[in-house]
Amino acid sequence: MDTVGRIYGDVGLGQFHITLSRPVERGDYVAVEDESHGAILCQLDDLKRKSDLDLDRADRMAGGVETPIHESLLGIARTIGYRDGQGLVKVPTLPFRPGAEVFRAEEPLIAEVLGLKRHSATGAYVGLLRNHELRIELDINQLVQRHVSVLAKTGGGKSYLLGVLIEELLRHKVTCIIIDPHGEYGSLRVAAEKNGAHERFGVESQGFGHRIHEFSPDVSLNPNAKPLSFSLRHLDPRDLLAFMGLTNVKSFLGPMKKLLEEVQSLNPDYSVKDLVQAAGRTEGPSFEILHERLEYVEQTRLLAPEGTTLKELVQKGDATLINLRGVAPDVQEIVVGRIAATLFDQRKKEKVPPLFLVIEEAHNFAPQQGIAACSRILKNIASEGRKFGLGLCAVTQRAARIDKSVLSQCNTQLILQVTNPLDLKAIAQSIEGLTDGMTEMIQSLPVGVALVTGGGYHTPLFCEVRPRATRHGGESVRIVDP
Numbered sequence: 347m348d349t350v351g352r353i354y355g356d357v358g359l360g361q362f363h364i365t366l367s368r369p370v371e372r373g374d375y376v377a378v379e380d381e382s383h384g385a386i387l388c389q390l391d392d393l394k395r396k397s398d399l400d401l402d403r404a405d406r407m408a409g410g411v412e413t414p415i416h417e418s419l420l421g422i423a424r425t426i427g428y429r430d431g432q433g434l435v436k437v438p439t440l441p442f443r444p445g446a447e448v449f450r451a452e453e454p455l456i457a458e459v460l461g462l463k464r465h466s467a468t469g470a471y472v473g474l475l476r477n478h479e480l481r482i483e484l485d486i487n488q489l490v491q492r493h494v495s496v497l498a499k500t501g502g503g504k505s506y507l508l509g510v511l512i513e514e515l516l517r518h519k520v521t522c523i524i525i526d527p528h529g530e531y532g533s534l535r536v537a538a539e540k541n542g543a544h545e546r547f548g549v550e551s552q553g554f555g556h557r558i559h560e561f562s563p564d565v566s567l568n569p570n571a572k573p574l575s576f577s578l579r580h581l582d583p584r585d586l587l588a589f590m591g592l593t594n595v596k597s598f599l600g601p602m603k604k605l606l607e608e609v610q611s612l613n614p615d616y617s618v619k620d621l622v623q624a625a626g627r628t629e630g631p632s633f634e635i636l637h638e639r640l641e642y643v644e645q646t647r648l649l650a651p652e653g654t655t656l657k658e659l660v661q662k663g664d665a666t667l668i669n670l671r672g673v674a675p676d677v678q679e680i681v682v683g684r685i686a687a688t689l690f691d692q693r694k695k696e697k698v699p700p701l702f703l704v705i706e707e708a709h710n711f712a713p714q715q716g717i718a719a720c721s722r723i724l725k726n727i728a729s730e731g732r733k734f735g736l737g738l739c740a741v742t743q744r745a746a747r748i749d750k751s752v753l754s755q756c757n758t759q760l761i762l763q764v765t766n767p768l769d770l771k772a773i774a775q776s777i778e779g780l781t782d783g784m785t786e787m788i789q790s791l792p793v794g795v796a797l798v799t800g801g802g803y804h805t806p807l808f809c810e811v812r813p814r815a816t817r818h819g820g821e822s823v824r825i826v827d828p
């Protein structure tokens with residue numbers, strides 16, 4: 347075994363100090379032999395170089411005087427544990443002995459204690475354990491049943507990683523609905539160009555062509571999409587109030603019912619225009635407000651006598667993109683609200699298969715401050731969706747700006763580089779088991795490395811994200827060509 351140092355000083359059950367004789371990196375796995383349980387897996391949380399160089403001598407060095415420096419590399423390690431006879435991860439009940447040797451952990455021990463299996467039938471392969479050749483596969487049942495968040499600063503690699511996750515879900519025939527505000531995910535149809543990374547990670551390039559369905563309220567801007575609209579005939583008075591942004595249901599439900607009955611009796615194939623006209627000719631303050639809001643709904647052009655059907659939108663085992671590129675933010679909120687509410691309702695009645703609903707730019711749709719037209723339904727799905735097989739995936743560049751109750755309901759977190767202190771604080775508050783060392787490391791993660799928590803693993807893992815099998819659609823726009 348490869349010795350890297352020795353334990354010194356006071357030794358705690360969860361944490362201890364190492365004087366290092368070999369260079370190691372923060373986050374590396376090490377092992378200590380325990381008399382009763384054999385090798386115990388530990389992880390280096392922090393490193394520092396201690397020296398006897400004081401200010402005086404450093405000043406003299408600056409003046410050209412040579413001076414010997416005695417230095418040592420010290421580390422702080424955290425005990426992860428060992429697997430007991432029943433396969434549970436346990437931490438020894440007695441601290442290690444000072445002076446005990448610390449080894450570089452070998453891959454079989456890391457794999458056993460962390461629970462990294464080679465290939466599992468229900469695993470979504472997202473990448474390799476950092477600096478190792480061990481696959482990280484997230485448990486798909488946990489992903490869908492217990493929600494996911496993808497968090498990183500802008501350009502941190504969220505959409506790339508989400509693409510990886512969706513490829514895996516498609517491989518496992520999990521139905522996905524993706525709210526795609528920038529129209530980035532159409533590239534899931536196209537196979538990626540292969541590079542060296544594909545070989546190392548064991549990834550084949552593969553496009554999902556006909557298994558990606560795309561809809562948009564604006565097909566002139568998004569010509570690959572089919573038109574998205576909602577069927578007026580399937581909306582009851584409550585649904586219509588939601589489209590109008592009227593949350594005071596008690597005041598408006600009666601007048602709205604009256605309007606609907608009136609237009610239905612005149613023309614069974616009624617349009618929003620008929621409703622606008624009916625509200626315009628009815629006297630009373632409620633109808634004035636309904637008239638104004640119905641005019642707004644008419645302008646959104648989201649409602650049609652025959653809208654997109656649920657069967658078109660939800661195709662078992664495939665992914666549907668709701669491309670909102672170029673759509674006004676208020677209209678985006680209405681679309682997300684309606685789709686989320688319909689999916690939730692249909693899942694409760696088991697009329698659609700279990701689903702994974704991905705919300706990109708989730709801070710806009712479930713904000714911590716203020717309210718979006720779809721906030722309430724997204725919060726409901728976050729808290730109750732798992733009972734009905736409706737998994738939520740919230741993707742955001744502003745962890746501090748997304749509704750805290752939504753964030754804390756996500757049991758699997760995929761975190762890439764985050765530097766904003768408020769976002770880091772929100773992440774630290776919503777995730778159990780994140781150490782101070784890990785929070786610090788999140789600030790300097792290179793592109794392509796994620797901290798994975800949950801997903802079937804009991805301890806957070808640093809993951810080198812695997813290359814995409816499909817083309818990534820969120821490439822930065824080149825302003826100046828070389």
Ligand SMILES: Nc1ncnc2c1ncn2[C@@H]1O[C@H](COP(=O)(O)OP(=O)(O)OP(=O)(O)O)[C@@H](O)[C@H]1O
Nearest residue numbers: 499500501502503504505506743794811820821822
């Ligand atoms: N794992 C990875 N391997 C290689 N390149 C990556 C990886 N992750 C991200 N990139 C590259 O980094 C850039 C930014 O990635 P991405 O579009 O996923 O960021 P983002 O977090 O979604 O940004 P935004 O907040 O602007 O949407 C892209 O050009 C992408 O190709």
Ligand SMILES: [Mg+2]
Nearest residue numbers: 504505506820
């Ligand atoms: Mg993105």
